[in-house]
Amino acid sequence: MDREFFNQDGINVAKQILGKYLIRKYEGKTIVTKIVETESYMGITDKGAHVYGDKKTERTKPLYLEGGHIYVYLIYGMYYCLNVSANNEGIPECVLIRAVEPITNLDEIAFNRFKKEYAQLTNYQKKNITNGPGKLCMALNINKTLNSKSILGDELYISDFYYEGDNKIYSDSNFEIENGKRINIDYAQEAKDYLWRFFIKNNKHVSVNKNK
DNA sequence: AGTTTGATTCTCT
DNA sequence: GAGAATCAAACTA
Numbered sequence: 001m002d003r004e005f006f007n008q009d010g011i012n013v014a015k016q017i018l019g020k021y022l023i024r025k026y027e028g029k030t031i032v033t034k035i036v037e038t039e040s041y042m043g044i045t046d047k048g049a050h051v052y053g054d055k056k057t058e059r060t061k062p063l064y065l066e067g068g069h070i071y072v073y074l075i076y077g078m079y080y081c082l083n084v085s086a087n088n089e090g091i092p093e094c095v096l097i098r099a100v101e102p103i104t105n106l107d108e109i110a111f112n113r114f115k116k117e118y119a120q121l122t123n124y125q126k127k128n129i130t131n132g133p134g135k136l137c138m139a140l141n142i143n144k145t146l147n148s149k150s151i152l153g154d155e156l157y158i159s160d161f162y163y164e165g166d167n168k169i170y171s172d173s174n175f176e177i178e179n180g181k182r183i184n185i186d187y188a189q190e191a192k193d194y195l196w197r198f199f200i201k202n203n204k205h206v207s208v209n210k211n212k
Numbered sequence: 213a214g215t216t217t218g219a220t221t222c223t224c225t
Numbered sequence: 226g227a228g229a230a231t232c233a234a235a236c237t238a
Contacts, residue, residue, distance in 0.1 A: 039219070048219070059234060077231030079220050096219055134220050184219060 001158045006067030006151065010040040010086040010093035013067070015198050017084075019171050021159045022100055024140040031108055031140055032162045033100035033130060034171070037199035037206045039182045041083070043093045048188035048196075051092040062148040063092035070156065072137070072147045079134030082142050084151050084158070098183070098197070099131045101205040102139070104164065109139045132207045176201040183208055 001020065006013060017035050024031045041049040050073075051060050062071040063085050071083040071094055086093040102109050106118040113129055114121060121129070130136045137143070142156065151157055161170045179195045186192055199206045 041219075050219080055235090057235075073219085074233060076218060076220050077233070081219060083219085098219085128221095132220070182219070187218085 003068055010042050013086040014038040014040040014095040019173055021162050024156050032104040034103055036101050036203045037099035039096040040196040041094050047191035048185040063094050068151050070146050070149050070151050072144050080137040081133040082137055098133045099205050099207045100136045112139050131205045
């Protein structure tokens with residue numbers, strides 16, 4: 001995906017990165033996953049957003065950058081959440097990536113999550129390996145060192161394709177998008193009912209399978 | 213300087 | 226389905 005793609009508004013970006021590959025490279029390792037669930041946070045008028053009321057603080061600075069910047073924050077003292085800024089500079093919209101599906105290097109993902117090889121995981125662990133915003137950050141070794149960096153770089157990026165050896169494998173868009181209310185923003189008054197969560201219908205790796 | 217609060221996950225029950 | 230874990234940042238003053 002290019003800069004222009006992320007300069008769209010947050011709802012379009014959230015829908016359009018579904019089915020695309022989220023690719024992480026570090027220490028010579030490469031992990032490919034597919035994005036299956038996202039949420040839009042629509043800037044200073046969105047009561048669910050960190051920047052509601054134009055709250056530009058040290059934490060939220062990356063959101064004010066041009067679309068395509070990484071915003072990583074710590075939640076509940078323990079878990080990281082990954083966002084990508086959307087829209088133009090000064091318009092702090094973003095997309096929270098809530099769940100991905102593992103595609104390659106399952107052993108590395110399994111080790112990051114459970115300190116075991118993939119084949120040794122229980123079915124329960126396999127099912128719950130990347131189906132949540134904190135889980136996928138653990139799985140992909142995502143932390144605050146990536147904060148405010150570009151999602152167009154080579155450490156963490158989103159693409160239409162990946163290489164498996166010499167094979168160039170393209171994402172397919174043969175799926176239906178479901179939407180629903182965003183998760184765990186009960187404090188957001190009327191904004192908690194906005195249908196700004198998007199996910200691939202019937203995908204096994206979506207975090208919450210309801211759409212009310 | 214002290215208090216409150218989570219865009220969550222895991223472990224029970 | 227409920228409760229605990231755990232802390233940076235925001236908020237109160």
